[in-house]
Amino acid sequence: MQLIYEQSVPGRRGVMLPTSDVPLAPHLPVHLLRSEVAALPEVSELDMVRHFTNLSRRNFSVDTNFYPLGSCTMKYNAKVLENAANLFASLHPMTALLPGGSAVCQGALGMLYDLGQWLADVTGMDEVTTQPLAGAHGEMTGIMLIAAYHKAKGNRKKYVVVPDSSHGTNPASAAMVGYEIITIPTAPYGDMDLELYKQAMNNEVAAVMMTCPNTLGLFNPHIKEIADIAHSFDALMYYDGANLNAIMGKVRPGDVGFDVIHLNLHKTFGTPHGGGGPGAGPVGVKKGLAPFLPMPRIVLDEQSGDLLLELDNPATIGRTASFFGNFGVMVKAYAYMLMLGRAGLVQVSEQAVLNANYIKERLKPWYELPFDLTCMHECVFSASKQLAHGVHAIDIAKFLIDKGYHPPTVYFPLIVKEAIMIEPTETESKATLDAFIEVMIEAASLAESDPAAFADMPRTMPVTRLDETKAAREQQVCCSG
Amino acid sequence: MADIYFTKEHEWARVNGAIARIGISGHAAHELGDVTFVELPTVGKQVQQFEVLAAIESVKAASDIYAPLSGTVKAVNSALENEPEKVNESAEEAAWMVELEISNPAEVAQLMTREQYTDYLKTL
Numbered sequence: 386m387q388l389i390y391e392q393s394v395p396g397r398r399g400v401m402l403p404t405s406d407v408p409l410a411p412h413l414p415v416h417l418l419r420s421e422v423a424a425l426p427e428v429s430e431l432d433m434v435r436h437f438t439n440l441s442r443r444n445f446s447v448d449t450n451f452y453p454l455g456s457c458t459m460k461y462n463a464k465v466l467e468n469a470a471n472l473f474a475s476l477h478p479m480t481a482l483l484p485g486g487s488a489v490c491q492g493a494l495g496m497l498y499d500l501g502q503w504l505a506d507v508t509g510m511d512e513v514t515t516q517p518l519a520g521a522h523g524e525m526t527g528i529m530l531i532a533a534y535h536k537a538k539g540n541r542k543k544y545v546v547v548p549d550s551s552h553g554t555n556p557a558s559a560a561m562v563g564y565e566i567i568t569i570p571t572a573p574y575g576d577m578d579l580e581l582y583k584q585a586m587n588n589e590v591a592a593v594m595m596t597c598p599n600t601l602g603l604f605n606p607h608i609k610e611i612a613d614i615a616h617s618f619d620a621l622m623y624y625d626g627a628n629l630n631a632i633m634g635k636v637r638p639g640d641v642g643f644d645v646i647h648l649n650l651h652k653t654f655g656t657p658h659g660g661g662g663p664g665a666g667p668v669g670v671k672k673g674l675a676p677f678l679p680m681p682r683i684v685l686d687e688q689s690g691d692l693l694l695e696l697d698n699p700a701t702i703g704r705t706a707s708f709f710g711n712f713g714v715m716v717k718a719y720a721y722m723l724m725l726g727r728a729g730l731v732q733v734s735e736q737a738v739l740n741a742n743y744i745k746e747r748l749k750p751w752y753e754l755p756f757d758l759t760c761m762h763e764c765v766f767s768a769s770k771q772l773a774h775g776v777h778a779i780d781i782a783k784f785l786i787d788k789g790y791h792p793p794t795v796y797f798p799l800i801v802k803e804a805i806m807i808e809p810t811e812t813e814s815k816a817t818l819d820a821f822i823e824v825m826i827e828a829a830s831l832a833e834s835d836p837a838a839f840a841d842m843p844r845t846m847p848v849t850r851l852d853e854t855k856a857a858r859e860q861q862v863c864c865s866g
Numbered sequence: 867m868a869d870i871y872f873t874k875e876h877e878w879a880r881v882n883g884a885i886a887r888i889g890i891s892g893h894a895a896h897e898l899g900d901v902t903f904v905e906l907p908t909v910g911k912q913v914q915q916f917e918v919l920a921a922i923e924s925v926k927a928a929s930d931i932y933a934p935l936s937g938t939v940k941a942v943n944s945a946l947e948n949e950p951e952k953v954n955e956s957a958e959e960a961a962w963m964v965e966l967e968i969s970n971p972a973e974v975a976q977l978m979t980r981e982q983y984t985d986y987l988k989t990l
Contacts, residue, residue, distance in 0.1 A: 507915065795924040802897075853925045857902035858950060 386443075386847070389426045399430040410506045432602060432693070443847060445791055446535060451817055455794040455806025456552070456764045458602055458630050458652035459571045462717075469720035470713040478708045482681070487694050489789030494692040497709055498683045507730065508626070508646050509639020510669030512573035516679045516710040520627065523666025524558035524594075526679065529702045530623050531592045532562055533677040535701065542591035542620060545616050548577035550601060550798045555594045555625060564591055572802050577604045588618050592645075596625040598632070598761035600798040600806075602741060603712035612642025619796060621645060621674075630810070631738055631761035634731030644671045654718035663711040665718070676700040681709075684776075736811035737762040739816060744807055747822045751829040755801050767801050771832040778803040780839035781828045784848065787843045788824045870958070871934060871977035872894050873916070874986065878904045878958055879934035879966075881974060887962040888919065893987055895957035898924035906942040906963060913937065913966075920963055922953070935973050937966035975983055 412418070426748045428436070446452070452459040476493055480486045485495060499601040501513035517523035528545070529840045533544045545559035546567045554626045556566040574580035576599060585644050599605045605611070624638040636686075638646050650665040651658045658664065670678065679702060682695040709715070725733065738761050745754065745764035752766035768778040782792030794806040809818060831838055843848055868882040878893035880887045893899065903923040919933040943962050946952055953961040977986050978986060 554987075683970060799927050799929075854902060854951075855898035857900075 389428060389433070391682045392428055392436065393426040395427055397427045397429055399428065399433060413559045414737045424513050442840070444622045446833045450789055450791055451813060451821055452791040453793050453797065453807045453809045453821065454764070454791060455808040456462060456627060457798065458627070458649070458656070458762070458810060459658065459791075459795065460630070460652070460655060460810040463721070463724070464655050465724070466720050468718040470716040473712065473716055478712065481694060482708070483814040486537050487692065491692055492682050493712070495551065496719050497715055498685065498692055498822065498842055500715055500722070501683070503722050504667055504670055507633055507637070508629070508648070508669050509637030509643075510646060511672045512675045512678060513669040514682070514713050515667045516664065516704070516706045517647065517666040517668055518645060518706050519664040520649040520652075521554040521558060524554055524625065524704065525561055525701070526557050526666075526705050526709040527623055527645040527647050527668050528562040528564070528592065530668070530674050531623065533589055533700065533702050534621065535675050535676075538619075541589065544591060545590040545595045546551075546582070546585060546620075548599065549597065550577070550599045550800055551594060551596055552625060553599065555596070557851075559594065559665060560593070569638055574757060575601050575603045577611070577688045579607050579610070582611065582615060585622070586614055586618055587826050590615070590618055590619045590620040594625060596622040596628055597638070601756050601801070602631075602760035602763040603756060603758055604632070604761055608641050616642065627652060628762060631734055633734040634727065634777055635734060641672065644709055645674060650714055650718040655716040655721035657668070657712045658839060665711045667710070667716040671772065679703060681704045738808075740813060741807070741808040743815075743818060744809055744822060748825055749827050762810075763801050763806060765798065765801055766807070768803035769804055771829060772803055774832050774836040776832040776836045776839055778805050780842065781805065782833070783842040784822065784828045784831070784839060787845045790821060790824060808810045870980055871974055872980065872983035873890045873932065873977060875932050877931055877934045879977065880962070880967070881971070883935055885940065886937065886966045886968050888934060888964040888966060889952040889962045890922065890931060890944050890953065890957055891924070891983070892957045895953050897938075898922065898929070899926045900924055901953040903931045904946040904953065904963065906944065906946065909939050909941060910938045915970075915976070931963065933966070934977055935966060936970050937955050938966045939964055941965040
């Protein structure tokens with residue numbers, strides 16, 4: 386397929402503008418004018434429409450295929466949510482920040498305020514900021530809040546504790562804020578080793594970052610004890626909300642001892658992932674951390690019922706994003722929660738967990754299950770049986786592409802060799818799951834009968850097997866010429 | 867002939883008097899798969915035993931490399947920055963990563979000999 390620049394023909398135009406029949410405005414100052422014509426492709430409207438339509442047909446998405454990417458919760462984004470976001474399209478982001486401006490956008494502020502309240506309700510937190518623009522940004526904001534808390538108390542803290550099954554962003558966020566990382570290995574029962582955790586804890590630990598259920602899709606039965614131990618050292622409990630899709634309406638992180646949480650609205654609340662539009666990583670905190678939240682904060686004036694903006698306070702960590710974060714994403718999450726209601730959100734989690742367990746049980750005879758326990762919203766297999774025939778997890782992933790499935794996450798979590806991490810999400814029917822399971826079984830059978838067949842897969846795509854090593858070693862991210 | 871020692875995290879240290887060359891084991895290189903990037907420390911950096919010394923990325927994962935011994939970085943194998951594949955080709959020889967001037971030779975007692983390391987791999 387050609388680049389649109391390669392289709393360019395000098396002089397070809399998409400739109401022919403008539404000669405101006407009004408007087409020309411005076412020229413801008415000469416130094417502001419272009420000296421060369423902008424390097425735009427010269428194509429007709431039809432050329433352009435075909436180009437982008439054909440590009441879009443090569444896109445592989447939840448809208449086209451089953452997409453069971455573990456740990457990423459690639460759930461379907463209902464189209465009506467886009468419409469909801471569009472309702473606010475003409476509201477200028479500066480409005481609320483102008484003098485007297487909040488009075489004319491009470492609806493928008495009310496939406497943000499309610500969303501914060503609802504997210505606090507789902508997670509058991511006291512207050513929520515919607516500013517952070519993505520999950521990792523939320524993590525960093527959360528750790529900055531923890532650092533501000535310790536600083537205000539005069540605590541001298543040096544470490545952040547993470548389990549070895551954590552998302553890489555957890556230790557990275559803590560390190561960005563200046564903490565050293567203590568990593569706790571996973572015990573044979575599939576969760577952070579409790580004894581090693583106890584040994585590692587000390588007065589210099591600022592926070593313990595947990596994902597619960599963890600990246601093996603397992604809910605930690607010791608979570609309350611872990612939190613109590615952390616609190617005994619005045620260390621705060623940080624909840625990575627990546628896996629919240631498993632527990633809505635069942636457990637509230639705030640009720641089992643977590644002090645700070647970030648949420649990925651694009652994982653749990655039906656908004657597009659970062660690649661498909663801006664993300665959002667709101668952060669919820671318990672009361673004790675609320676003074677440190679980013680400004681501006683939306684506060685309810687109890688007397689008048691008006692929503693006002695608190696623009697500054699001495700303890701705040703400052704602004705973490707312009708305006709109120711990715712506002713359009715908030716609207717979509719708000720509409721999602723409104724659409725499903727309390728009972729609907731509970732059902733989301735129940736169905737997501739049921740679907741994952743169904744896949745786990747049906748594929749168990751074919752793929753090794755390193756932690757054979759009831760899982761939450763995702764299940765982690767190892768391709769170790771297939772590896773005995775020389776077939777790797779990556780080969781199975783390529784096989785699935787040919788069969789019309791987005792591959793599950795492979796090689797994560799790192800603690801499982803040849804990991805295949807499947808997260809079906811709640812929106813898939815049993816028929817879809819069954820068809821996927823049959824294809825996974827076909828892959829396992831082929832690994833036994835003809836392992837060499839995987840070498841040149843995928844065969845049906847515009848490009849076949851890519852050299853991932855070469856791509857990583859010789860990065861060329863600009864178009865040449 | 868220098869003596870080679872291993873850590874549980876799969877680093878090796880080849881100790882020759884006060885100097886130790888550090889790298890990752892052939893087993894580790896095999897498990898990582900094709901190595902795509904090696905991040906080396908700056909010369910002069912001081913490290914404590916088992917602290918992070920360097921980092922490595924492969925098509926499968928990114929991992930920290932820990933110092934088998936305490937000491938000061940004397941030299942780094944900067945050839946690995948352009949040819950990370952050397953780690954896969956010769957993990958325990960040509961693809962040494964860091965040369966440390968070691969500050970506490972007694973720490974060697976906390977490392978494994980090749981024989982012990984080979985036995986350790988069988989338990990994984």
